[in-house]
Amino acid sequence: MLGYHDFHTPMLHYPKFLYLSFLIGEGDEFGIGATMTKLFLRALDGEAVWPPPVWLMRQAGRYLPEYRAIRAQAGDFIALCTSPKLAAEVTLQPIRRFGFDAAILFSDILMLPWALGWGLKFQEGEGPVLPKLRSTADVASLNPSRVAGAITPILETVRLIREQLDPAIPLIGFAGAPFTVACYMVEGGGSKDFAATRGMAYADPMLFEALIERLTEASIDYLSAQVDAGAEVVMLFDSWAGVLSPALFREHVIEPTRRITAALKAKYPGLKVIGFPRLAGMLLGVYAAATGVDAVGMDTSVDPLLAAALVPDTVAVQGNLDPLALVAGGAALKQEARSILDALAGRPFIFNLGHGIVPQTPPEHVADLVQLVRAA
Secondary structure: OOOOOOOOOOOOOOOOOOOOOEEOOOOOOOOOOOOOEEHHHHHHOOOOOOOOOEOOOOOOOOOOHHHHHHHHHHOOHHHHHOOHHHHHHHHHHHHHHHOOOOEEOOOOOOHHHHHOOOOOEEEOOOEEEOOOOOOHHHHHHOOHHHHHHHOHHHHHHHHHHHHHOOOOOOEEEEEEOHHHHHHHHHHOEOOOOOHHHHHHHHHOHHHHHHHHHHHHHHHHHHHHHHHHHOOOEEEEEEOOHHHOOHHHHHHHHHHHHHHHHHHHHHHOOOOEEEEEEOOOHHHHHHHHHHHOOOEEEOOOOOOHHHHHHHOOOOOEEEEEEOHHHHHHOHHHHHHHHHHHHHHHOOOOEEEEEOOOOOOOOOHHHHHHHHHHHHOO
């Protein structure tokens, strides 16, 4: 596996409060000789590590002045995602500043439909804009044979990150889950209720299933390529899973995730997979048990005590601080973070947000949060 466990690469300089907890071991998750078991991977392996590992969704982003400088240099957002040196630098920035227990590839969940040949652009103040998928011919136009070439710069980013990243810090690769990616393709962008997507799932189930099938197979290939390039964990972001009825949730969220997870684990025994079915509610436990994931992300609305009861104790939970509590900082941040820590002590747990960091977040509040978690 390219770049995996390269212990001769330069070490990054971390803040003094960096918590590097690891065990000496005789082998890693993929059967390659290793000298340590990483804190984050121990939690994903079902160990109740305490204090828990911590990383944050969108930890590389607009709240950091160093990110804004790179973003201005890159210009177009897709250009940034496909510029290996710049994307690798952006990925590493929050690791240098805060010493998180995991890094996550800087990219976007819509780079997969882009790689399949579906139009994509990002409009300032509007977000992603795509053609609206409406027909069998549209699905047939999605070209899996062009993916390998299109994602070449993204895979080079993975390799560059792994070369520069401290070997004690795992690298997370990711993709959008098929249903959420389908939402953006059918709607042509974001939506309040994804009515066109839900309507297609009911009114033309064969067309919608064909789209989900194409995205599921492409996701397996895309994530496999990231693992081959050096990612040690993969995550599936299903940001709009909660807009579906329970029956459609099982069909279009659970089943594709189960297939992707099973295919990856068959190819890479020991690979860890995190699923994030945002707004899943009471179906969170069903998702965790049925998909085969090693950890399940909780969104902000989830009661951690309920999640602990619903999710099997062999599956780690990840989350779920409100990003706006992080913006507020101070007493509100401490209270919210401590309530989550108290609720999930004694079980496999990874501290994170319930959604991504928002741009107005003061970086010093992020540093405060990391110190608070590590003092738990």
